[in-house]
Amino acid sequence: MAQATAEKTTGSVEAPPKEVSGFNRSGIAGVSKGLMAVLDRVRKVARSDSSVLITGESGTGKELIARAIHKNSARKNGPMVVINCGAIPSELLESELFGHERGAFTGAHRTRIGRFEIADKGTIFLDEIGDMSPDLQVKLLRALQERRFERVGGSQTIAVDIRVISATNKNLTAAIEDNEFREDLYYRLNVIPINILPLRERPEDIMPLVAHFQSGLARRNAEYMPKAFPDSVKQVLATYEWPGNIRELENLVERLSVLVEGDTVTIADLPGCMTGARANVTPVCVAGVFQNNIGFNEAVESYQKSLITHALNKTGWVKAKAAEMLKMNRTTLVEKIKKMDIEPEDEMPVF
16 A cells, blocks of 8 residues: 555646747657657758658558648648548549549549648658558659649549658558569659657657547536556556557556546556556466366467467567567468467556
């Protein structure tokens, strides 16, 4: 009890970082050297019209950085148009980007302008650019080089004045070697590179982000007032690997704001994947095998289940990433998950 009381008194609700004078952070919170280096590059690149390629894991805030570039540029009064290249089927993406004429294909009942036209005098943000098909990459390259294009099914050349920012969580250099991404397009996009570190590599940003998300929730609903985080809880958050990065942290803050009834968060309030509470997947130690008369096959299966569950938890249950971590074929991993009846715990954060 004494320890709990001491922890509660050292916990505090931290204020969001102050805005830098003359620079619009656009909701970006953090104090780490890595983030400061990114923001310094944003300040410099915002003054130009150079193409920018933002790289980083999913959930690290690539779109926020793109918006910061736009809002600090001379184009800030123009539109910023966002399109997720990985969320739209390749056969429809060309029409989304460049528009189409009436009758260009089945279902094209009227002329439609594309995102490039909408973004004229502003910025277009091409998210998940690494998922674009090779055929469309050729057409995009021409549009970027000439700032001109034709709508699908059209013959009129349309000129636009746009700034292009793209982003990906893929290794485009490896994609080029595998002939999945055009090298000339890569160099056209990657004039100014910006890499965002994952949250696990900048733990100093966790509490400023917590404060930022808590303040946002409190503004939307006065019932969710900011809560204090004792040092013990901060330590757990700082050492967790955050496979979902900032998106996962935002979801956690919302969950704690809704479910924790007191004014202080405790370790018991955190998900088991953060505190190591995985009671049913502890590997059988060698001594236990003999002491408890456990058979070889049972011991091996227990250890396999522990390894697989650990990898799944570390990667946020993204099976492809877990298979890569285990150096295992994804199909084999899926079969073992089904055979061993491994399921995520209810308390696993969704992101």
